Amino acid sequence: MAVRLTTIEPWPNTSQVFALHVGGTDVPLLLIAIMTFILISSSGTMAMAVTSGYKKQRKKTAYLILLTALGGVAFVGMQMFEWSKLIFEEGIRPWGNEFGANQFGGFFFMITGFHGLHVSIGVVYLTIVAKRVLDGRYDRLNDYQMVEVAGLYWHFVDLVWIFIFAFFYLW
């Protein structure tokens, strides 16, 4: 925040930088909005997975977790699209860009990069948990708490995205 506050050059207009060209007009932040909806939806399915876990519904839990992981994959895929567009077409680099303050690129790649990394790790993590649910490991333990733990991780990643969406993209 202090970095952004102290730049003399104006900060790039995010709703312009992240606009998507659809049907001849620029729709601001369209991709980001879709990504937000996907991540929120995956949080919703995860919450349902946790509840089904407490009810010891093995298959339902596993499929809901897999659905969540699928949402994560879609999210990371769209982020890859976003990154390659910004790098190859807009020429944004961590040390500079055409839109305004040089610090913008460094901010963007660090913040969304770390978040995307956590989403990717989460996808692997959820896949492992889903496999264990399907294998009946938690039935044998008679304890589905590991599903709730995985859920907490996933919800936290979603929570961080809520703040990135607000304070980086929309600010």
Next chain:
Amino acid sequence: MEEQKQFKHPSFYPGDAPETEHPFSLYISVWILLFVLSAFSYAVDIAEVEGYLRWFLVTIFAFLKAGLVVGVFMHMAWERMAFLYAIVLPPLFLLALVGILAVDGAFVYYIRDLFMPLLGE
């Protein structure tokens, strides 16, 4: 003896119902609420609201969403009070740090604005 019946949502009473009894409808309604709030903050951008009103609205919507995710999805609403304080209060204290950084940032900006043009070219 007949039990007294009164209307209440099965979930929103801490200690009332264990997590096993949360209905899906609770999560789906929170989900829809999150969608609506996201759409609102997106609308702030589409409508090109600028300045303090924009920052205020964006922040409000973000914190409402965060509250829903932490409270319902992460089950904080059903935890005991001490746990809630232990988790939620420390990040709130960080806001003081944010305030200090804002004051300092304004000062650095002022200094740079004063001297950096002298260094250029």
